[in-house]
Amino acid sequence: MPERIPTPAEIKRWRQYLADERAEASVYRDLAKRRDGEEHDILMALATAEGRHEQHWLDLLGDHAGPPMRPSSRNRLLGLLARRFGSVFVLALAQRSESRSPYATDADATDAMAADESIHEEVVRGLSARGRNRLSGSFRAAVFGANDGLVSNLSLVMGMAATGVGSQVVLFSGIAGLLAGALSMAAGEFVSVRSQRELLDASQPTRITLSAAPSLDLENNELVLVYLARGMSREAAEHRAAERLGQFTCDCDPSLSLQAENFESPNELETLGTAWGAASSSFCFFASGAIIPILPFLFGMTGIGALVLACTLVGLALLGTGAVVGLLSGASPLWRGLRQLAIGMGAAAATYLLGLAFGGLVG
Known part of the structure; x- marks a missing residue:
């Protein structure tokens, strides 16, 4: 229960926040239905976070919660688009909505809630970037x-x-x-x-290092130069060359372990179209x-x-x-x-x- 009697203006504002939190949680759940795997889990986690914010306003309102109010026009539009399409446009709109959260300047919202909204913007930005890359x-x-x-x-x-x-x-x-x-x-x-x-194709590493490695001079290991030219540190380059030459097969440092020789950004060609x-x-x-x-x-x-x-x-x-x-x-x-x-x-x-x-x- 709230410690003080809220004013009519506060009750109205809190009820609007409550309606918007419910609407945003619904948007994320609707978007999650159209996705699977990691993206589904991320969107459901966002919906759960909005549920925590919803509970905050319910606690403040107490008996003043009243019947559900209509969310803002922006959130109603988001909900409609999420239910019908679930596209990158909805995520872009959600990103903009999260960036305009009033919690940072509202004394009735907690610091954690304001921080949540800032993080939500970055999370949605990351999800939107995947769709933008495809488009x-x-x-x-x-x-x-x-x-x-x-x-x-x-x-x-x-x-x-x-x-x-x-x-x-x-x-x-x-x-x-x-x-x-x-x-x-x-x-x-x-x-x-x-x-x-x-x-891009001309810049891609080939598999020549695997076939040429057995014949290289071990004292003058030019294989290290290959990995240095690709942007590796000297430590990582020497480690990789030693693996290729079969000098050892066990790694103590996982960051230097044998990996696919692909230095291209995974979405680069997808982005290019x-x-x-x-x-x-x-x-x-x-x-x-x-x-x-x-x-x-x-x-x-x-x-x-x-x-x-x-x-x-x-x-x-x-x-x-x-x-x-x-x-x-x-x-x-x-x-x-x-x-x-x-x-x-x-x-x-x-x-x-x-x-x-x-x-x-x-x-």
Whole structure:
């Protein structure tokens, strides 16, 4: 039971905390249902921790707990997404929610609860990173492709329209820009990812040390140089070379024991994605972005009305792609969306002014 009689404002705040803790625990349990192994156990442990926080507010409220309140709109959205999808977007939202916990400045929350929320943010960040790694290869190409298509083709359409040419010329210029840009993006992504994969493959250790070890000069053991070149300390390199040469098979220090010769980050190639995946994503998403500015012209609109509608459609799309990037990175979706909007509209406005200047010169 609480030692003092809480004020109505305190009761309201505590009951809101209680509702949010219950909602967050439910989110983690719903996410855990869609996972197994270590990730399942981590999410269930987070739900258990939220249960401890829930009990704290129940103890403070005592007889004032009353019927359950509705959680915040953010937690209701998280719960809905967790039940329906259980995707990396939910974890990204949960990470942001944990980072905005009010417990650090609330005198009624314990220091342990505030510390828990900080740690929860890092735990969820780690879980989110796994999903981001799986998405980041093709997703990077998709997002940049869509944004390039939106901005570059809107700029092209605005610039051509500003010169005073007919709407049909603007339309065909936009179609040409769509095809040229999509093919260029696809080719560039394919070459970039394929080249990076080839560089990674060329840097991978081979099994040559196993076959060459028996014939090496024991007095001038160049095998040590192999492991030094791969970044090992001299102690670890000499230890590994001795193992390869069969000088001993028993280790006292487990950190130096015989291990697979793979110095690459395990998620590096997974994060990079495939060349064809990146190329196809770039083509499709550039084209899907680039077609938006020419939609008004495709449907027969002309003049300033077509340009205004094109800018409006592109602006909404830029807000959407920026918000998605913000969600996945754990940043503010609104801020990222507005940043994308400002960059895109700024480029289009600059091109429109250049088109006016060129049109005046030609006229």
